[in-house]
Amino acid sequence: MAQKPGIPKGTRDFSPAEVSKRNYIINAIKRHFQTFGFQPIETPSFENLDTLMGKYGEEGDRLIFKILNSGDYLSKVRDDLYQTKDANKIALKITEKALRYDLTVPFARYVVMHQNDITFPFKRYQVQPVWRADRPQKGRFREFYQCDADVVGSKSLWQEVEFVQLYDAVFSSLNLDGVTIKMNNRKVLSGIAEVIGAKEKLIDFTVALDKLDKIGEEGVKNEMLQKGIAEEAIQKVQPLFGFTGSNKEKLQQLKELLSSSEEGTKGVEELSFIIEAIESLGLKSASLDIDVTLARGLNYYTGAIFEVAPPKGVQMGSIGGGGRYDDLTGIFGLKDVSGVGISFGLDRIYLVLEELNLFPETVSKQLDVLFINFGEKEALQAMRAIKVLRSKGVNAELYPDAAKMNKQMKYANKRDIPKVIMIGEQELNEQTFVLKDMKEGSQETHSFDHIENLF
Amino acid sequence: MAQKPGIPKGTRDFSPAEVSKRNYIINAIKRHFQTFGFQPIETPSFENLDTLMGKYGEEGDRLIFKILNSGDYLSKVRDDLYQTKDANKIALKITEKALRYDLTVPFARYVVMHQNDITFPFKRYQVQPVWRADRPQKGRFREFYQCDADVVGSKSLWQEVEFVQLYDAVFSSLNLDGVTIKMNNRKVLSGIAEVIGAKEKLIDFTVALDKLDKIGEEGVKNEMLQKGIAEEAIQKVQPLFGFTGSNKEKLQQLKELLSSSEEGTKGVEELSFIIEAIESLGLKSASLDIDVTLARGLNYYTGAIFEVAPPKGVQMGSIGGGGRYDDLTGIFGLKDVSGVGISFGLDRIYLVLEELNLFPETVSKQLDVLFINFGEKEALQAMRAIKVLRSKGVNAELYPDAAKMNKQMKYANKRDIPKVIMIGEQELNEQTFVLKDMKEGSQETHSFDHIENLF
Numbered sequence: 010m011a012q013k014p015g016i017p018k019g020t021r022d023f024s025p026a027e028v029s030k031r032n033y034i035i036n037a038i039k040r041h042f043q044t045f046g047f048q049p050i051e052t053p054s055f056e057n058l059d060t061l062m063g064k065y066g067e068e069g070d071r072l073i074f075k076i077l078n079s080g081d082y083l084s085k086v087r088d089d090l091y092q093t094k095d096a097n098k099i100a101l102k103i104t105e106k107a108l109r110y111d112l113t114v115p116f117a118r119y120v121v122m123h124q125n126d127i128t129f130p131f132k133r134y135q136v137q138p139v140w141r142a143d144r145p146q147k148g149r150f151r152e153f154y155q156c157d158a159d160v161v162g163s164k165s166l167w168q169e170v171e172f173v174q175l176y177d178a179v180f181s182s183l184n185l186d187g188v189t190i191k192m193n194n195r196k197v198l199s200g201i202a203e204v205i206g207a208k209e210k211l212i213d214f215t216v217a218l219d220k221l222d223k224i225g226e227e228g229v230k231n232e233m234l235q236k237g238i239a240e241e242a243i244q245k246v247q248p249l250f251g252f253t254g255s256n257k258e259k260l261q262q263l264k265e266l267l268s269s270s271e272e273g274t275k276g277v278e279e280l281s282f283i284i285e286a287i288e289s290l291g292l293k294s295a296s297l298d299i300d301v302t303l304a305r306g307l308n309y310y311t312g313a314i315f316e317v318a319p320p321k322g323v324q325m326g327s328i329g330g331g332g333r334y335d336d337l338t339g340i341f342g343l344k345d346v347s348g349v350g351i352s353f354g355l356d357r358i359y360l361v362l363e364e365l366n367l368f369p370e371t372v373s374k375q376l377d378v379l380f381i382n383f384g385e386k387e388a389l390q391a392m393r394a395i396k397v398l399r400s401k402g403v404n405a406e407l408y409p410d411a412a413k414m415n416k417q418m419k420y421a422n423k424r425d426i427p428k429v430i431m432i433g434e435q436e437l438n439e440q441t442f443v444l445k446d447m448k449e450g451s452q453e454t455h456s457f458d459h460i461e462n463l464f
Numbered sequence: 465m466a467q468k469p470g471i472p473k474g475t476r477d478f479s480p481a482e483v484s485k486r487n488y489i490i491n492a493i494k495r496h497f498q499t500f501g502f503q504p505i506e507t508p509s510f511e512n513l514d515t516l517m518g519k520y521g522e523e524g525d526r527l528i529f530k531i532l533n534s535g536d537y538l539s540k541v542r543d544d545l546y547q548t549k550d551a552n553k554i555a556l557k558i559t560e561k562a563l564r565y566d567l568t569v570p571f572a573r574y575v576v577m578h579q580n581d582i583t584f585p586f587k588r589y590q591v592q593p594v595w596r597a598d599r600p601q602k603g604r605f606r607e608f609y610q611c612d613a614d615v616v617g618s619k620s621l622w623q624e625v626e627f628v629q630l631y632d633a634v635f636s637s638l639n640l641d642g643v644t645i646k647m648n649n650r651k652v653l654s655g656i657a658e659v660i661g662a663k664e665k666l667i668d669f670t671v672a673l674d675k676l677d678k679i680g681e682e683g684v685k686n687e688m689l690q691k692g693i694a695e696e697a698i699q700k701v702q703p704l705f706g707f708t709g710s711n712k713e714k715l716q717q718l719k720e721l722l723s724s725s726e727e728g729t730k731g732v733e734e735l736s737f738i739i740e741a742i743e744s745l746g747l748k749s750a751s752l753d754i755d756v757t758l759a760r761g762l763n764y765y766t767g768a769i770f771e772v773a774p775p776k777g778v779q780m781g782s783i784g785g786g787g788r789y790d791d792l793t794g795i796f797g798l799k800d801v802s803g804v805g806i807s808f809g810l811d812r813i814y815l816v817l818e819e820l821n822l823f824p825e826t827v828s829k830q831l832d833v834l835f836i837n838f839g840e841k842e843a844l845q846a847m848r849a850i851k852v853l854r855s856k857g858v859n860a861e862l863y864p865d866a867a868k869m870n871k872q873m874k875y876a877n878k879r880d881i882p883k884v885i886m887i888g889e890q891e892l893n894e895q896t897f898v899l900k901d902m903k904e905g906s907q908e909t910h911s912f913d914h915i916e917n918l919f
Contacts, residue, residue, distance in 0.1 A: 014515065014573040014796045017561045020508030022574055024581070025588070028504040044854040046861030048830050049483040053475035053607055054509065054563075054593060055529075060469065074510075077530040077559055079597040083551045094546065096538045104532055106472045108509075118469040119477055126479070128878040130864055133480070138509060142534040152508055165864035167843060178854070290847055341469045375503045388622060392745055399499040399633065406501030409585055409620035423583040 019143070019151030026373040031154075031359060033372045034183065035136055038156050038353050041178045042134040045171060047158045050133050052115040055106040062107075064114045064340065072142045075104035108140040112157045113337070113350070120161055121341035129162030129346075148356060159350030161337060166279060169313045169333070170286045172351045173297055176317055176329060179353065181293040184367050187320035188295045188328070193303035194280050195310045195332070197263060200273015201249075201301070204266065205242035212304065214238060218249060219302040226250045249301060256284045259299045279312060311335040315351055319361045328357045375404065377464060378428040379421045382408040391432050394442065394460045403464045421447060432457075474598070474606030481828040486609075486814060488827045489638065490591055493611050493808050496633045497589040500626060502613045505588050507570040510561040517562075519569045519795065527597045529606075530559035563595040567612045568792070568805070575616055576796035584617030584801075603811060614805030616792060621734060624768045624788065625741045627806045631772055631784060632750040634808065639822050641749040642775035643783070648758035649735050650765045650787070652718060655728015656704075656756070659721065660697035667759065669693060673704060674757035681705045704756060711739045714754045734767060766790040770806055774816045783812045830859065832919060833883040834876045837863040846887050849897065849915045858919045876902060887912075 016022060023031065039049075061073055082103045083091070090098060109115055112135045120127065136156045143149055158175065160168045173190055180188045202211040213236040217229050224232075229250070233243055248262045260281050267273030280299060287297050295317075303314050312333030319325045331351030338346045362368050378398065380391040391407050398405040408417045421429050431443040442460065445452040455463070471477060478486065494504075516528055537558045538546070545553060564570055567590045575582065591611045598604055613630065615623045628645055635643045657666040668691040672684050679687075684705070688698055703717045715736050722728030735754060742752050750772075758769050767788030774780045786806030793801045817823050833853065835846040846862050853860040863872045876884050886898040897915065900907040910918070 014577045015512060016508055016515075016573075016577075017510055017512055020510065022508070022578065023506040024578070025503035025505060028506055032504075040857075041854075043830075044857060044859050046831050046859055048480035049487075050480060051478040051483055053471055053477070054595070055472055055475065055607075057470060057472055060471075071534070074534075075532040076563070077532050077555060079526070079529075081551045083549050083554065091549065094538050096536045099538065100532060108531070118471075122469045122471075123477065123479070128875060132861070140509070152510075160864070163864040167837075167847070167862055167864050170847070171862075174851070286844060286847070289844060290851060375498075376501050382622075389741060389744060392622070392625070392741070396629070396745060399496075402495075402499060404499050404501055406587070407622055407626075409615070409618040409622050420583060 017151070019145035019149075021150060021152070025375055029373040029375075030362075030368050031355065033368065034355060034358055034362070035154070035156065037182050038179055039134070039136060041175060041182065042158050044178075045132075045158070045175050047132045047134040050116075050119060050135055051137060052109070052112075052119055052135070054138070055108050056115055056118065058101070058105055058107045060118050061110055061114060065110055069110065073110050074108040074140045074142055075100060076106040076108070078103055078105055109137070110141060111139050112137060112155045113159075116157070116159060117338045118341055120346070121338050121343045124343060130160050131162055132158070132160045134158040148360070150356070154355045156353040156355055157350055158352075159348055161346050161348040163349075164347045166282045167286075168349045169279075169283045170290075172315065172331065172349065173283065173287050173295075174290070174292070176315075176351065177292040177295040180295055180317075183358070183362065185320065185358070185361065185365070186294040189318045189321075190295050190297045191300040191303050191316045191318060192280065192283065192297060193300055193314040194276040195312055195314060196272045196276025197267065197280065197301060198276075198304060200267040200270035200276055201246060203270040203273060204245050205238060207238065207242065210236065210238050215302045215304045221250065252301060256288075256297065256299050260284065263299075263301070276312075283313070305330055305332070309334055313349065319357075320365070323361055323364060325357055325361055325364075328354045328361060330354075374425075374427075376406055376424060376426045377404045378406075378430055379417075379424075379426045380405065380407045381414065381417050381429060381431045381433075382411045383431070383433045384411045387432050387434065387437050390437050390457075391430070394430070394432070394457070397461050398464065401461065401464065472606070474600035474604075476605060476607070480830055484828040484830075485817075485823050486810065488823065489810060489813055489817070490609070490611065492637050493634055494589070494591060496630060496637065497613050499633075500587075500613070500630050502587045502589040505571075505574060505590055506592060507564070507567075507574055507590070509593070510563050511570055511573065513556070513560055513562045515573050516565055516569060520565055524565065528565050529563040529595050529597055530555060531561040531563070533558055533560055564592070565596060566594050567592060567610045568614070571612070571614060572793045573796055575801070576793050576798045579798060585615050586617055587613070587615045589613040603815070605811070609810045611808040611810055612805055613807075614803055616801050616803040618804075619802045621737045622741075623804045624734075624738045625745075627770065627786065627804065628738065628742050628750075628752055629745065629747070631770075631806065632747040635750055635772075636748040638813070638817065640775065640813070640816065640820070643750045644773045644776075645750050645752045646755040646758050646771045646773060647735065647738065647752060648755055648769040649731040650767055650769060651727045651731025652722065652735065652756060653731075653759060655722035655725035655731055656701060658725040658728060659700050660693060662693065662697065665691065665693050670757045670759045676705065676757075707756060711743075711752065711754050715739065718754075718756070731767075738768070760785055760787070764789055768804065774812075775820070778816055778819060780812055780816055780819075783809045783816060785809075829880075829882075831861055831879060831881045832859045833861075833885055834872075834879075834881045835860065835862045836869065836872050836884060836886045836888075837866045838886070838888045839866045842887050842889065842892050845892050845912075846885070849885070849887070849912070852916050853919065856916065856919065 055076055062070055086099055086102045138152050139155050140152050176190050202208045217232040221229050230243055248266050263277045267277055303316055305314060305316060310332035314332040315330055316327045317329035319328050333349035335347050337348040382388050388407055395405045395407055427447055429445045429447060436442050440457040441454050442457055443452055443454050510531055517525055541554055541557045593607050594610050595607050600606060631645050657663045672687040676684050685698055703721050718732045722732055758771055760771060765787035769787040770785055771782045772784035774783050788804035790802050792803040837843050843862060850860045850862055882902055884900040884902060891897050895912040896909050897912055898907055898909050
């Protein structure tokens with residue numbers, strides 16, 4: 010009996026139309042990565058297990074797809090361990106490789122391995138799939154692309170300025186106007202922690218503050234009190250509850266609020282540099298907005314933190330994010346290499362463009378013209394024309410069989426082919442062809458020599 | 465202690481220069497796939513284990529990378545099986561997914577799964593990595609790209625004609641002139657088997673015949689006799705030992721030789737159709753050559769067989785291959801769908817272009833211009849210029865720190881950046897910039913407004 014075909018849960022097939030739309034986004038991202046001076050690298054789909062394990066926390070370790078060793082993989086498991094049937098411990102004996110979980114750790118591994126061939130600062134981009142054994146759900150997959158750009162080996166804040174410009178350039182070129190680039194700084198968050206006198210309460214604090222829009226000032230304060238943040242501490246950061254206005258006004262408030270914290274003050278200075286440079290240089294269609302509740306991967310980032318929100322009115326989480334992290338490569342033995350990078354969320358950007366109907370009509374166009382097949386001699390003449398058209402970059406095709414006209418035209422309609430060319434016996438004898446416009450239904454006869462001027 | 469970083473054997477990191485060169489080839493292939501009317505699809509990196517197992521023979525099954533189930537994967541292994549410690553049988557209980565071994569089986573699975581959404585004939589291309597647990601050796605990797613184009617649902621020989629043209633178009637556009645497209649037909653091989661009266665000796669026969677150049681007619685005949693092919697049978701196919709001349713001459717010889725075999729005669733007719741069409745249409749730079757020793761994947765192909773040899777003088781195996789196969793989708797329950805397809809060998813094409821020095825110089829160019837950083841104010845002015853240049857598609861970058869001039873120029877040299885622009889205090893005040901040509905060493909001063917006319 011034949012197998013009923015299926016694919017593993019959390020994975021996807023992409024149809025021609027979907028591949029074309031995804032490539033439209035990926036190409037826009039890559040094009041701008043390049044104009045910004047980033048260079049492409051690619052790393053293997055699987056890494057040595059010990060390169061990945063322990064880098065993403067306990068939860069991350071469990072979500073890494075491990076590859077079973079080839080051959081008699083059980084021979085490396087000692088009998089006493091085998092008898093324990095301990096899945097976790099035995100896994101370490103029967104697997105040596107694992108699928109890439111993100112692009113950041115492989116990048117760090119790459120930088121350390123190739124440090125003698127790299128000119129620092131090293132600006133690299135990487136657009137490749139990653140795999141996570143996550144529970145699949147709407148918009149979350151077990152195989153998905155990451156689109157990352159990072160700079161390592163430079164502490165200059167111009168990098169942060171460039172990443173804001175890069176987000177603006179990419180989203181503008183996709184005609185996705187009105188995105189908000191939210192920016193924060195780890196040092197500002199540290200400053201707030203200092204001021205409220207409780208480092209360990211910082212996450213509770215920012216989570217509560219983030220609900221200001223929804224539950225109002227009283228609601229937020231109540232939540233903070235419940236989480237054990239002192240009333241006095243909340244009073245000290247009162248300005249954060251009316252934290253609106255322009256970025257300049259926000260910076261002024263933060264400056265005053267954090268004046269007693271050296272680290273916090275440093276964070277405000279960094280934010281100011283970036284904000285001022287961007288104001289001077291201008292953005293095409295995005296807005297830049299300071300958001301002190303932004304804390305993605307708190308333990309990871311050490312300076313700037315970015316996150317991009319889709320245009321207002323679109324129900325969707327962030328479509329990009331990133332930040333600065335010190336000592337990325339330390340785990341692999343190369344110290345003091347500061348890095349900063351951003352990522353584009355391909356799947357979500359796709360959904361947003363789909364929802365706002367922003368994919369150009371031409372993006373999934375596959376074929377420009379179909380030649381009807383009237384038999385061997387006529388088909389040969391059609392192939393002469395097709396050869397000329399293809400060499401000019403036109404996507405052209407002969408219907409493979411001399412099937413009934415009706416069937417061939419149906420094929421043209423189903424594939425949404427805009428133009429059809431007919432060379433029957435009469436046209437062959439007269440060295441002409443008939444061009445039919447499938448949208449308008451009109452048709453014209455041309456001289457065969459005219460073919461190369463057609464597109 | 466820090467980990468010493470490495471990558472699994474048989475896998476590769478690709479540097480920016482390597483990625484650029486690989487993309488140069490991939491883009492040429494994709495561009496021509498498209499002009500020939502092929503549509504892109506993508507399938508998941510891993511498939512259900514039972515989609516892949518049993519499709520590539522026993523050896524193939526062993527070379528498939530299996531992915532360990534997540535969670536307590538051992539709980540599905542019954543104790544009596546567990547105690548056998550039988551690696552093969554237990555593998556089937558602790559793995560459900562496996563990495564793609566080629567693009568053909570996933571394509572067949574795709575066609576069957578999506579048959580109601582597909583318009584036949586379906587011309588698809590697919591450029592994605594595949595994985596094999598092969599012993600790594602020079603030029604053979606455990607992760608490598610396949611670049612495939614196939615048509616399913618058409619028995620028309622025009623498809624074969626197009627694939628010959630497609631090879632010619634791609635290799636011509638890569639300036640790789642002088643490749644030989646070798647062509648054979650499974651039915652011709654069957655005819656030969658009939659004539660020598662021994663189907664099971666066909667592989668021995670073609671393997672021996674293939675050595676004609678090296679060991680001469682006597683050597684080949686001796687080998688055939690040793691393999692148990694009757695002297696009388698060898699006499700019957702004597703013309704194959706002097707099988708030279710034009711394709712037309714070869715076809716004439718084959719026609720006579722195989723006149724007693726119905727299937728063989730059919731094969732000669734198919735070859736004739738393709739040869740005649742190609743002679744009438746012409747090729748740009750490749751040659752098409754009938755080769756009756758060509759038998760790749762004998763059990764797989766049912767009609768045309770293709771293989772592309774690099775230009776004479778290059779020591780390298782085939783750089784492409786393919787053929788027609790009936791009933792590709794039968795294993796997944798969709799009968800009577802004939803397919804024909806070809807593949808490009810990316811890694812080998814890369815090595816050939818490298819050896820013949822055929823990569824254009826511009827292919828690994830990463831940055832057009834570097835702006836020297838003289839400090840905050842000057843850098844801001846540089847960023848204004850950079851913004852203009854990038855919006856015009858120029859790859860431009862500011863050196864991130866106001867480091868010593870010497871260090872910045874070293875960076876430009878190491879990265880092979882052709883032009884450097886300097887905006888120091890004086891230039892800022894005078895609204896000018898200094899453009900330095902790094903190759904010629906010359907430098908000129910321009911008005912700042914001139915920047916957008918620069919590239």
